[in-house]
Amino acid sequence: MEALLKEAFLEALKATDPYRLTAKHLPPWRPDLVLAVGKAAAPMLQAALDRYGEVPYHLTLPKGQKAPGLKAVFARHPVPDEESARAAEEVLGLLQGLSPRARVLALVSGGGSALWCAPLGISLEEKRALTEALLKSGASIHEMNAVRKHLSRIKGGRALLATRAKVHVLLLSDVPGDDPSVIASGPFHPDPTTYAEALALLDRYGLAFPGARAVLRQGAEGRLPETLKPQDPALRRLAWRLVGTNLHLLRAAQRFLRAQGFRAAVLSDRFGGEARALARFHAELIEAIRAHGVPFRKPLFLLSGGEAQVRVVGRGRGGRNLEFLLALYAHLKTPLYALAADSDGLDGNSGAAGALLTPAVWEKGLDPRPFLEENDSLGFFQEAGTLLKTGPTGTNLNDFRLLLVD
Structure with missing residues (x-):
């Protein structure tokens, strides 16, 4: 059964390969410039180059990934670095140099928020520290990006405002709800959030950062231009399409399991909230199915996706999927x-894609409490011996959870 769980995950990744998803939706015209950013940027770009031949391009990837035969800027993720700033400045320069008749093809996937970093009014060092604090705060990706967009010269639609060219965007979604303004912080898309809302989020999560606060306060008082808004005439130059989502990933696994003769149900592709609360919900659902056969008859596989958050208070290592499984075990x-993993192959700072729960884990009799207190889900699954390691997968379609109710 353990092998079947792993195979379902890997088959779902294969079925949602970014190259194939992108190739199906490329526009019929030849672009004057191709921009590719995110964890799936290399295969997305390769699909475009195979279709159009030699075209000018700019590729930004996370450090640790490979791009054979392609010129790329390798930047840090999830916290930006100097290469993130260099990549953003190069992209802004390319966009500003285009004529109104030029056509840009932008290939955007998750991870772009860190990979294109053009700080607005604050230093790169403060932007890095703020990003780290937001990651540990338990803020949702929508909340994090509302702050990041208002401290950036490229996010929140500002990349579109930087050019006179027409822009066609293909998106691979790593956010619950698939909102294009949130994927990679929406460099080409209108932003419904405001400076005032971003400032309120710093208050909500108790984050000081006086430099960032000063910029957000200026914006809230109307002394800085807002991000791109839905009524802006620049949007007449934008076309976009979602080519891959978390639901595509979950349904691919569901098809695979059904082909093996199993019943499988997709609960949702939009689960968010704290990983421990999400684990409790799944645990209570499992117990209801086991006890009463509602809302599903057993045996069956349950699939769910989305993106949970972890409020980090301990000194351990892990990620939201490992934390989910540890809390489920508790x-x-x-x-x-059960299997839970990040589709990009790296869950938090664990170095693993995720992990598995099996009856053998319960037989070891490990106490989950000290691991939960320290946010050390990695340490727990190292002792359990059930870490799932894939390395970077070259895609990013959010979280993948698979549970067998028997």
């Missing part, structure tokens, strides 16, 4: 088989 008395 809630359930009766063993089960």
Whole structure:
């Protein structure tokens, strides 16, 4: 059964390969410039180059990925670095130099928020520190990006405002709800949030950062231009399409399991909130199915996606999928088989894609409490011996959870 869980995950990744998803939706015209950014940028760009031949391009990838035969800027993720700033400045320069008759093809996937970093009014060092604090705060990706967009010269539609060219965007979504303004912080898309809302988020999560606050306060008082808004005439130059989502990933796994003769249900592709609360919900659902056969008859596989958050208070290492599984183990008395992983192959700072729960984990009798207190889900699964390691997968379609209710 453990092998089947892994195979379902890997088959879902294969079925949602970014190259194939992109190739199906490329526009019929030849672009004057191709911009590719994010964890899936290399295969997305390769699909475009195979279609159009030699065209000018700019590629930005996370450090650790490979791009054979392609020239790329390799920047840090999830916290930006000097290469992130260099990539953003190069992209802004390319966009500003285009004529109104030029056509840009932008290939955008998750991770772009860190990979294109053009700080507005604050230093790169403060932007880095603020990003780290937001990642540990438990803020949702929508909240994090509302702040990041208002401290950037390229996010929140400002990349579109930087050019007179027409822009066609193909998106691979890594955010619950697939909002294009949130994917990579929406460099070409209108932003419904405001400086005032971003400032309120710093208050909500108790984040000081006086430099960032000063910029956000100026914007809230109307002394700085806002991000691109839905009524802006620049949007007449924008066309876009979602080519891959978390639901595509979950449905691919569902098809694979059904082909093997199993029943499988997709719960949702939009689960968010704290990873421990999400684990409790899944645990209670599992117990209801086991006890009463509602809302599903057992046996079956449950699939869910979205993106949970972790409020980091301890000194351990892990990620939201590992934390979810650790909390699920803590809630359930009766063993089960489960897998949770980040589709990009790297869950938080764990170095693993995720992990598995199996009856053998319960047999070890590990106490989850000290690991939960320290946010050390990595340490738990190292002891359990069930870490799932894939390395960077070259895609980013958010979280993948698969549980067998038997």
